[in-house]
Amino acid sequence: MTSNPPSILVVEDDESIAEAVAFHLDRVGMRTTTASDGLAALRALRTRLPDALVLDLMLPHVDGWHIIREVREWAPRLPVIVVTARTNEFDRVEVLALGADDVLSKPFSMRELAARVMAVLRRAAVEAGGQGAAPITAGDMRIDLDRLTATINDVPVQVTPLEFRLLCVLAEHAGRAISRDTIFRRVWDGERPHGDRSVDVLVRRLRRKVDETPGRFTYIQTQHGVGYRFAATARSLPGGRALGATTMPGRVEA
Numbered sequence: 001m002t003s004n005p006p007s008i009l010v011v012e013d014d015e016s017i018a019e020a021v022a023f024h025l026d027r028v029g030m031r032t033t034t035a036s037d038g039l040a041a042l043r044a045l046r047t048r049l050p051d052a053l054v055l056d057l058m059l060p061h062v063d064g065w066h067i068i069r070e071v072r073e074w075a076p077r078l079p080v081i082v083v084t085a086r087t088n089e090f091d092r093v094e095v096l097a098l099g100a101d102d103v104l105s106k107p108f109s110m111r112e113l114a115a116r117v118m119a120v121l122r123r124a125a126v127e128a129g130g131q132g133a134a135p136i137t138a139g140d141m142r143i144d145l146d147r148l149t150a151t152i153n154d155v156p157v158q159v160t161p162l163e164f165r166l167l168c169v170l171a172e173h174a175g176r177a178i179s180r181d182t183i184f185r186r187v188w189d190g191e192r193p194h195g196d197r198s199v200d201v202l203v204r205r206l207r208r209k210v211d212e213t214p215g216r217f218t219y220i221q222t223q224h225g226v227g228y229r230f231a232a233t234a235r236s237l238p239g240g241r242a243l244g245a246t247t248m249p250g251r252v253e254a
Contacts, residue, residue, distance in 0.1 A: 005031040006051040006121050011041040011067070012083070013059050017106075021054060021083075024110040025117060038062025045071060045078075052079040052120055054113070057086060057095070065098060072099040077148070077161045079120035083108060089197065096201045101162045102188065119189040123165060136171045139217035139232025141210065143171055152215055162187065163206045170220065170230035177223035203228055 008030050012018040015036065022032040033050070035041040037060040045053070045067075053071070057064035064082060071078055082095045085106040092103045101120050104113055136143040140153045148164060150157040159167065169186045170178065180199040184192035187202070203220060211218040217232040 005029055007048075008032045008052050008054060008117060009041065009044055009050040010034045010054045011036075011038070011059065011064070012054075012056045013037060014056075017056075020110060021113065024114055025054075028114045028118070030117070036060075038064070038067055041067055042070060045075070049075055049078060051124070052081065052117055054081050054083060054117065055100075057082060057084040057091070065095070068095065068098045068100055072160060076158060077124070079124055079161060081113075081116055081120060083113065093197060093201050096198055097205060099160045099162075099205075101160075123189070124161060136168075136174070138171065138174060138219060138230070140215060141217070141219060141232065143167060150210070152210065152213070157209050159206065159209060162202060163209070166202050166206055167210070167230075170228060174230045177226040177229045179227040183227060199227075 006029075008025055010018055010021050010025070010032055012021065012034065013036050018034045018036065022034055025032045033044065035044050039061045041055070041059070042062060055064050055067060059067075064084070068080060068082075071080065076099075080100045081102045081104060082100045083104045083106060084091065084095075092105075095103055102116050104116060135145065141150060141157075142154075143150045145168070148161075150159060150164065150167060165187050166183065169183060181192045183199045184190070184196070188198070192199070207220050211220055215235070217234060219230060219232055221229045221231055221233060223229045
């Protein structure tokens with residue numbers, strides 16, 4: 001983010017809700033534009049990428065699920081907050097699995113929405129301002145905190161901002177188990193609701209990209225009864241032989 005007000009695209013087909021969201025976000029120092037259907041939203045996103053996207057799911061022409069899929073292909077780091085009347089756990093899990101950064105159920109507090117938007121903007125600013133931070137390496141993975149990239153065997157891993165944030169949180173505590181509550185607090189800047197599965201969904205997404213691909217190591221280990229642990233662990237071959245070295249936590253390069 002620059003010194004200019006952060007730009008927010010609000011995609012909502014209910015005119016009264018769109019106006020209320022824009023009004024409250026403008027009041028806290030943001031600059032909002034609105035789109036009332038999915039096609040208009042995609043045109044606006046391709047014309048000029050905002051600093052964050054507030055997105056309804058049930059839209060005319062093109063729905064919110066499709067927009068998330070499209071955006072993640074050519075704007076993987078755009079913060080996306082979904083606001084939806086679909087409140088069941090399956091829908092929340094699905095949109096998080098597609099790549100949304102946060103989900104807020106309707107009806108919602110405008111103050112809470114503003115706080116969620118500010119939180120994703122703050123995380124994006126912190127990650128973009130990490131110049132000078134030493135890379136973290138483990139096994140064949142290298143996490144570059146300056147460039148906000150991760151590579152395995154020098155091949156880029158295509159992660160979303162939220163996935164990269166989770167990877168950094170785990171890698172910063174390499175070798176130690178972290179509870180789901182702690183992960184939620186560090187990734188989403190809030191307290192984890194009872195029974196919330198967002199952490200598990202995000203871990204599963206990240207694992208598809210760093211563990212469920214060919215390579216000598218897996219990196220995200222489940223610590224039963226606790227949470228998750230970051231450690232490069234050699235894959236086993238038939239007969240019990242290992243592809244790589246023994247288990248080792250990540251390390252910060254000097």
